[in-house]
Amino acid sequence: MHDGFQMIARIPYPVTEPKFYAVASEVATMAFLRAHDLPVPKVYGYSPTSDNAAKTEYIFMEFVKGTKLTDLWMQLKEADLASILRQLVELESQIMSIPFPAGGSLYYVDDLGKVAGDKTGIPMSFKGEHLCVGPDVRLHMWYGRRSELDVNRGPYENAEAALAAAAHKEIAYLERFGRPLLPFQRGRREAYEYEKQSPLDHIKNLQRYLLMASSLIPNKQSLRAFCIRHPDLQPSNVMVSTSSDSGQLGIVSLIDWQHASILPRFLLAGIPDRLQNYDDPVSRNLIPPTFPPDANEMEESELMEAVGLHHARLVHYHYAKATEELNELHHDALSHSASLFIRRLFYEAGAPWEAETHDLKALLIEATEEWGKLVGAGVPCPVEFEPDDVSETKAFSARLQLADENAWNIRGMIGFETETWVPSDDYGKAKSLAELVKLKVLTALPKGELRDKTQENWFLDDMDEKDYM
Secondary structure (H helix, E strand, C coil), X not given: CCCCCCEEEECXXXXXXXXXHHHHHHHHHHHHHHHCCCCCCCEEEEXXXXXXXXXXXXXXXXXXXXXXXXXXXXXXXXXXXXXXXXXXXXXXXXXXXXXXXXXXXXXXXXXXXCCCCCCCCEEEEECXXXXXXXXXXXXXXXXXXXXXXXXXXXXXXXXXXXHHHHHHHHHHHHHHHCCCECCCCHHHCCCXXXXXXXXXXXXXXXXXXXXXXXXXXXXXXXXXCEEECCCCCXXXXXXXXXXXXCCCEEEEEECCCCCCCEEEHHHHCCCCCCCCCCCXXXXXXXXXXXXXXXXXXXXXXXXXXXXXXXXXXXXXXXXXXXXXXXXXXXXXXXHCCCHHHHHHHHHHHHCCXXXXXXHHHHHXXXXXXXXXXXXXXXXXXXXXXXXXXXXXXXXXXXXXXXXXXXXXXXHHHHCCCHHHXXXXXXXXXXXXXHHHHHHHHHHHCCCCHHHHHHHHCCCCCCCCCHHHC
């Protein structure tokens, strides 16, 4: 502003769903956390509808002075990295210890009252604020035409309801809109012999999941209790600054609370995706990382790979060890014998169908094989698979793994991230590399149906996604 005042005007992307709930919930969540003395931006004003002078939903919020942790992430020395991760875990401990009466997402009571026919939610007053737990605002509950469905999105009164809601939502979507489609992940289509997949198979596996779900809930009350957590905890959403007194790097704010949800602690647990390194046995077994002693003899490319791996191990290790020391409730959920598997199954069952049911089915088969370890002795498994079906599913898993590895290798060559995103400065280079890789793959294939199918379904070409929404 002319007087030097700065603020952020935040508006939703055109594809953001559900706009009203996403804006209203983010505002209430930030206000609630600030009232608990947590470092999140202050909200100056907002509108969860487009009925205003700007003709768009918006949030006017505090401009946080600091640096995104992303900008410093790879340059931090181990001591500074450990310090930042320790601070992050301390904040998570405060956030995840706040109790909630139900699951869903957080709102001001008045905002929910503006939605025609909406319930007022489950009230929870705090420091004079009239807040409530209302509909779950996680994106996959509303993705595409799912926003048209009249299904239960919360508030969830217990863990059983939270486990079941997303699967019921997906069944309702498939029964209304589902039709045979080629798998959305085009790199996997060859494994499916380029045949369209029926939504009926996925409905059947979702129904199997629902038969299992209630038995998978841990008995420990602290794991079943509802809590909230940052929905996308990664370095780009952590603002840091150097203290003028100590000269040490400190966290000044956690930003981007859109799509934050309240769920049972065992479902929200886990090392955030951008901080975990579970694929590596050193990280998985929490072995203190050491840099290769022969680093001075490595070629540049080999050295860069070693630096990246060492950094990933350091992040995973220090986050996990800090959680063990500072966030007992989260550590209990992380170390629960079945917790990681149950979360994988829960998120797979709730994810939007993309013309594949194999990943869910493979997890369901694994659940039947590990049932005693997951739920304890004496509880019969409500689902059975025929031996031939199990063998065929496991064999198909190997075919898909090969397809995924091929796509992963191409991703490494070109340098894109999830959803094929690249920084705008790297776009031209990535585009050229992608065309070169495609040309090499097609040239290596003999003329005929396989080459034609590969070209027609090349996974980096433009694609109309509306059939999958």
